[in-house]
Amino acid sequence: MKKAILFSIVMAIIGAIGGYLIGMYTFSYYTNDMRALILEQVGTKEQFYLLTMAQSAIYALFTAFTGYLMSTRLGLMRKLTFEKESLKRVCIQVSALGILFFLDAPIFGYLIPEVAKEYDKGITLPYFLGS
Numbered sequence: 001m002k003k004a005i006l007f008s009i010v011m012a013i014i015g016a017i018g019g020y021l022i023g024m025y026t027f028s029y030y031t032n033d034m035r036a037l038i039l040e041q042v043g044t045k046e047q048f049y050l051l052t053m054a055q056s057a058i059y060a061l062f063t064a065f066t067g068y069l070m071s072t073r074l075g076l077m078r079k080l081t082f083e084k085e086s087l088k089r090v091c092i093q094v095s096a097l098g099i100l101f102f103l104d105a106p107i108f109g110y111l112i113p114e115v116a117k118e119y120d121k122g123i124t125l126p127y128f129l130g131s
Helices: 002-029 032-042 045-073 084-102 104-111 113-120 125-130
Strands: none
């Protein structure tokens, strides 16, 4: 039970960070009318970010705890290990895909006008981290 709680807390922290970034990302893409409505109900942008952070953290906490208990009872739990060759292969693949991600603007922005419009707005840190 101790391991399940510890695992859940770690996942909740990760969920909180992700939730905050998603809050920043989604708020930046709402229309002005929608932003005004949100601010009227919530207060400030920061409070909106904190609400999305709390929602994500609670969801991560619950699902991580439930998943951990289910996996141990069903015999699905394995020790987490890394093999040097597999880790190297994953790092190469992730690097290649990261480069492809940055080619999105010049390739698809040139071919699809709607994509070009989005990139004309500029890539903000919340957009980059949220995507």
